Amino acid sequence: MRIISGTHKGHVIRPPRGLPIRPTTDRSKESLFNILNNRFDFEESDALDLFSGGGSVSLEFCSRGVRSLVSVDRFPGCVNYVKSESTKLGFEMITVVKADVMQYIRNTTDTFDIIFCDAPYSWTEYETMIRIILDRGLLNKGGELVVEHHSVKNFDSFPEIIDKRAYGQNVLSFFGTD
DSSP states (O other), X not given: OBOOSSTTTTOBOOOOTTOOOOOOOHHHXXXXXXXXXXXXXXXXXXXXXXXXXXXXXXXXXXXXTOSEEXXXXXXXXXXXXXXXXHHHHTOTTEEEEESOHHHHHHHOOOOEEEEEXXXXXXXXXXXXXXXXXXXXXXXXXXXXXXXXXXXXXXOTTOTTEEEEEEETXXXXXXXXXX
């Protein structure tokens, strides 16, 4: 995995072996950031990365100059790796949080322009998580929630869905607010 663009373009991301992660594929990540780059000014955006794992998406956001980023994962090895990499790269805009994602979104008082979620494909709480984020107003006006998921999941019943992009078995579903 590499950082695709920004101040640290080309930096290789090598999480330690044994972490419980399924990194976002380079194809999906490149597509995600191409889409977001056309919708947001990263330097004016606050982002949240849920289930951040090895930090590929978090570090990409930082390299592209987001104003602030919160990276949330419950596994100590993931949290420690993202903290270490962000310190090494000088990303002062990142806050790494060790927490259960559902607990975090139920309790945070922060709001974001972009929320990215890459839960394990077997996770069963996608719908609940999406509803909590949207109903609690965690997105700023004009903000978007992006959920990466397996193609067997379908969120078309959500009235807030604004876009969906498939990349093989990976799908990026976009939810928006007014």
